[in-house]
Amino acid sequence: MDDRPLSPRTLGQRLQALYVRVLLRLLPHLISLFRHVSPKIRAEVDYLKPGYAFLLTVRGTNLACVCRRTESGAFKRVPPARLARDVEPGSGLPSTDASAVTVDYVIAFRSLAFAFACFSGGETLKEALAERAFSTRGPNDTGVALTYMFTALLRMFFGWRGAYRAAKRVARG
Amino acid sequence: MNGFEFFCPTKIVCGAHALDKLPDELASRGVKHPLVMTDAGLMKLGVAAKLTDVLDAAGVPYDVFDQVPPDSSMDVVNEVAQLYGRRGCDGFVAIGGGSVIDTTKGAAASLACKGVDFATLQGSEILNADLPPFIAVPTTAGTGSEVTLVAVVADTKAHAKLSFTSYKLVPHAAILDPALTASLPPKLTATTGMDALTHAIEAYTSIQKNPVSDAFAVKAIELIAANLPVACANGGDTDARTNLALGSLMAGAAFSNAMVGIVHSIGHSLGGLCHIPHGQAMMMLLPHCVKFNLDRGIHAGQYGELLPYLAPEKAAELGANATAAQRDEAMCASLFALNAFFHDTYGVPLTLADLGVSRDALPAVAKQARYDGSALYNATEITLEDATTILEAVYE
Numbered sequence: 001m002d003d004r005p006l007s008p009r010t011l012g013q014r015l016q017a018l019y020v021r022v023l024l025r026l027l028p029h030l031i032s033l034f035r036h037v038s039p040k041i042r043a044e045v046d047y048l049k050p051g052y053a054f055l056l057t058v059r060g061t062n063l064a065c066v067c068r069r070t071e072s073g074a075f076k077r078v079p080p081a082r083l084a085r086d087v088e089p090g091s092g093l094p095s096t097d098a099s100a101v102t103v104d105y106v107i108a109f110r111s112l113a114f115a116f117a118c119f120s121g122g123e124t125l126k127e128a129l130a131e132r133a134f135s136t137r138g139p140n141d142t143g144v145a146l147t148y149m150f151t152a153l154l155r156m157f158f159g160w161r162g163a164y165r166a167a168k169r170v171a172r173g
Numbered sequence: 174m175n176g177f178e179f180f181c182p183t184k185i186v187c188g189a190h191a192l193d194k195l196p197d198e199l200a201s202r203g204v205k206h207p208l209v210m211t212d213a214g215l216m217k218l219g220v221a222a223k224l225t226d227v228l229d230a231a232g233v234p235y236d237v238f239d240q241v242p243p244d245s246s247m248d249v250v251n252e253v254a255q256l257y258g259r260r261g262c263d264g265f266v267a268i269g270g271g272s273v274i275d276t277t278k279g280a281a282a283s284l285a286c287k288g289v290d291f292a293t294l295q296g297s298e299i300l301n302a303d304l305p306p307f308i309a310v311p312t313t314a315g316t317g318s319e320v321t322l323v324a325v326v327a328d329t330k331a332h333a334k335l336s337f338t339s340y341k342l343v344p345h346a347a348i349l350d351p352a353l354t355a356s357l358p359p360k361l362t363a364t365t366g367m368d369a370l371t372h373a374i375e376a377y378t379s380i381q382k383n384p385v386s387d388a389f390a391v392k393a394i395e396l397i398a399a400n401l402p403v404a405c406a407n408g409g410d411t412d413a414r415t416n417l418a419l420g421s422l423m424a425g426a427a428f429s430n431a432m433v434g435i436v437h438s439i440g441h442s443l444g445g446l447c448h449i450p451h452g453q454a455m456m457m458l459l460p461h462c463v464k465f466n467l468d469r470g471i472h473a474g475q476y477g478e479l480l481p482y483l484a485p486e487k488a489a490e491l492g493a494n495a496t497a498a499q500r501d502e503a504m505c506a507s508l509f510a511l512n513a514f515f516h517d518t519y520g521v522p523l524t525l526a527d528l529g530v531s532r533d534a535l536p537a538v539a540k541q542a543r544y545d546g547s548a549l550y551n552a553t554e555i556t557l558e559d560a561t562t563i564l565e566a567v568y569e
Contacts, residue, residue: 010487049545091293106296129549131176131379137296140336147549 015115024065028075044149054105058115090137105138121158177383184346191350196231199519202306212241236260244327246274250279262549264306271316278324300339308362309344314417315365315426319347347475351414363515364452366401369421371455395482398422434551443543446516460508477501526569
């Protein structure tokens with residue numbers, strides 16, 4: 001597959017890319033902050049071991065963010081220069097460079113449109129999963145924990161939107 | 174309509190004497206020296222010999238790996254991949270149940286990625302290389318692994334079942350020959366058949382359900398419901414065995430594309446931590462999970478849509494004016510009745526206590542179920558309380 005970044009073509013796409021870029025920058029701070037507010041987010045953060053790192057990326061763009069859990073349960077953004085180069089992200093293999101950060105789990109959105117829909121509350125993470133809007137690599141259990149965590153986080157912001165209200169109705173029956 | 178994907182490229186060779194077509198299937202894929210994968214039990218029972226006899230008669234040289242354990246592990250997957258290379262094989266023929274076929278998927282994937290450890294390929298849709306030629310010959314009608322993109326392999330150190338999903342893991346051909354399941358004892362026929370039924374029902378209610386997977390699921394339920402009791406009562410009934418195998422395959426195609434949910438989440442956990450055979454776990458859990466969901470209004474109306482295919486007499490009895498709730502209730506009752514029938518007739522255990530599971534194990538089973546890969550495809554988040562409630566209901 002050709003993963004070369006494509007330049008957004010329309011103004012709308014450029015705005016979407018900017019929005020997702022800002023959100024990815026804020027992501028570690030949002031998790032770190034809202035784990036104090038939401039027991040659900042805290043429970044999932046606790047499930048992930050210190051040092052656990054995940055990569056969120058959007059195919060066809062240069063949008064990506066690696067976040068790593070600290071001992072205290074906060075998340076920090078990992079600069080690209082610190083990432084291990086000798087192992088594939090999500091493979092679970094150790095790097096020969098002890099100081100490099102290896103990525104435990106990868107969530108790769110298949111396009112900017114899918115990522116934007118999800119990050120703007122246009123559709124829930126479950127809906128995105130249902131239509132295979134992203135692929136994953138890494139241990140399933142931590143992928144499930146991340147999904148629960150992101151769902152709780154996104155619901156805090158977009159609970160008012162139709163997609164989340166409909167999901168709540170399903171959950172309640 | 175929600176966006177969806179459906180993928181089922183497997184060539185299906187089905188019917189009496191279908192196994193005789195194996196040499197042609199190998200030749201058409203350029204395979205001259207396959208590695209035959211099976212387990213010790215099938216070797217002992219002479220089931221694997223039915224396949225190797227066909228290869229012998231056609232003059233096809235082959236090697237055999239017959240040490241696939243019931244809960245296959247990463248170690249076995251990697252061992253097979255190495256053996257394949259050492260013996261100069263150029264394709265796989267897997268004859269067995271889910272463990273044999275899934276182990277073969279793992280080894281074939283590892284080889285496709287030039288010997289990479291299969292454990293590093295966990296996740297979804299990450300395998301980009303094509304597998305070596307791979308023909309699956311199921312000897313149970315249950316897992317549907319002969320057409321699925323899923324491989325479940327145990328991590329024996331973590332006492333967990335790991336699932337791998339990739340479109341590249343789907344076998345190239347599936348041979349369904351009723352002669353291979355004719356000697357399956359009724360108890361095993363029942364539990365594996367209920368596994369297949371679970372695949373179809375969970376696919377129909379999964380978040381990834383789509384019109385194509387629904388069509389496969391509905392037909393699978395019809396075939397399984399009509400033929401499972403017959404195949405249990407008379408294992409030699411060729412039509413029932415063929416229909417059951419086809420029902421299992423169609424349920425596999427449905428869940429391969431729509432995925433499964435809470436029954437499998439808890440079932441995988443019971444398999445990993447308490448070593449409960451997969452079909453047995455599915456059979457025990459299915460009606461309880463359906464009841465749990467219906468009590469909370471989850472999938473209300475959906476279960477009832479399946480009633481005419483699972484229990485047509487009951488659907489006819491209810492008539493056209495029955496409410497959705499009445500159909501749901503009848504569907505749930507039919508599943509409990511099926512279990513009771515297999516328990517009373519063939520002695521299939523229906524409780525965790527009967528299987529010697531300690532109550533102390535339930536919290537760990539519930540936690541692992543919450544974080545099982547299948548949990549993602551359940552309509553609602555599986556909480557520890559949900560899993561515990563269901564486990565308590567199945568306990569005794």
